[in-house]
Amino acid sequence: MSELGHEPDDDGVIVLSGLTKLYEPTPRWMRMFARSHLTEPVKALDGIDLVVRPGEICAVVGPNGAGKTTLFRIIIGLTEASSGQGRVLGLDVARQSEQIRQVVGWMPAEDRSLLMRATVRENLQLHGRLQGMSRTELQERIPYVLQTVDLTAKTDVVIASLSAGMKARVRLARALLPGPRALILDEPTGAVDPIAAHDLLKLIMDLVKQEQLAVLISSHRLEEIEALQSKALLMDGGRIKYSGDLDSLRQKWDRPQLELVMADESATRLVADGLQAQGLDVVVDGFAVRCRLGDTLTIGAVLGRLGASAASIQHIREIPMPLRDLIAQIYRLDPAADGGTQ
Numbered sequence: 001m002s003e004l005g006h007e008p009d010d011d012g013v014i015v016l017s018g019l020t021k022l023y024e025p026t027p028r029w030m031r032m033f034a035r036s037h038l039t040e041p042v043k044a045l046d047g048i049d050l051v052v053r054p055g056e057i058c059a060v061v062g063p064n065g066a067g068k069t070t071l072f073r074i075i076i077g078l079t080e081a082s083s084g085q086g087r088v089l090g091l092d093v094a095r096q097s098e099q100i101r102q103v104v105g106w107m108p109a110e111d112r113s114l115l116m117r118a119t120v121r122e123n124l125q126l127h128g129r130l131q132g133m134s135r136t137e138l139q140e141r142i143p144y145v146l147q148t149v150d151l152t153a154k155t156d157v158v159i160a161s162l163s164a165g166m167k168a169r170v171r172l173a174r175a176l177l178p179g180p181r182a183l184i185l186d187e188p189t190g191a192v193d194p195i196a197a198h199d200l201l202k203l204i205m206d207l208v209k210q211e212q213l214a215v216l217i218s219s220h221r222l223e224e225i226e227a228l229q230s231k232a233l234l235m236d237g238g239r240i241k242y243s244g245d246l247d248s249l250r251q252k253w254d255r256p257q258l259e260l261v262m263a264d265e266s267a268t269r270l271v272a273d274g275l276q277a278q279g280l281d282v283v284v285d286g287f288a289v290r291c292r293l294g295d296t297l298t299i300g301a302v303l304g305r306l307g308a309s310a311a312s313i314q315h316i317r318e319i320p321m322p323l324r325d326l327i328a329q330i331y332r333l334d335p336a337a338d339g340g341t342q
């Protein structure tokens, strides 16, 4: 085992196994003092297994309360797991959180963690010092991380005057300060407009490639997750609904739409009627007819049954399901999806 506890036969940077978190009810005596309290235990995580390797992005997706933030907080040692094991580069999340924070960059969801009246440099200096970095280290590292996130020109500007996109990049720069091997990004584009969000994600993808970082990222914007070409961990009520790459998820659950385009209205009507006669739900849009085939029908069989009217079809294409529909389908329809594959 190396200085960092890395085990040579283990290629996962982040390795979680059977991670469980139970938030206990607030003790009775404390309830009257607490702003909010729990009367029942809450199982926020229930047996989470995950491996994220160097150069890999894993998107953690789930509705509010699914357990995403709890998972992240356990990895960086802000919350203790109730059972199971978590390792980052072989370091134990429960016992070695200080060392873990030196190899993991954490980007929290909100700007609240930034000092609004201090400059970008002052924010990074404060954060670095709190993380135990020396002044000399910071003198070298701050210009480097600001250049990485393209904020050199804003080094001595106060945070309050920056756009939401720039503030997000400051939070990313802060996560990069220790020269991390892994990044944990909680809703990095939450308050950011779509163009700045696109640039931020592009930056993250380039960084992952160049520095072979292992990344865990949560986002409610599923189109962003698709663009990241990441693995996905779908969570619900603290449990895994699916774990694996997006291509396999598509292969397993995608029910693409079939679009047939004809040259005129009468041909369109004929084809639409022919599809309806096969029991398909049909949408007509101009001279295009769209339908989903379901699990059992093939395009060949459908066209064969259309008979002579198939000759009037000018163009056929399959339209993949948008990722949000695909994921919604997994959450809605498929209890058997629980646990998925790695």
Ligand SMILES: Nc1ncnc2c1ncn2[C@@H]1O[C@H](COP(=O)(O)OP(=O)(O)OP(=O)(O)O)[C@@H](O)[C@H]1O
Pocket (backbone or CB within 6 Å): 023, 038, 042, 043, 044, 062, 063, 064, 065, 066, 067, 068, 069, 070, 071
């Ligand atoms: N400190 C806490 N004490 C008690 N319960 C908590 C605490 N933090 C989270 N929970 C509960 O644990 C569950 C998971 O919450 P968590 O914040 O991890 O989910 P999330 O997926 O990050 O949600 P969101 O998308 O809303 O941020 C929820 O039921 C939440 O109410």
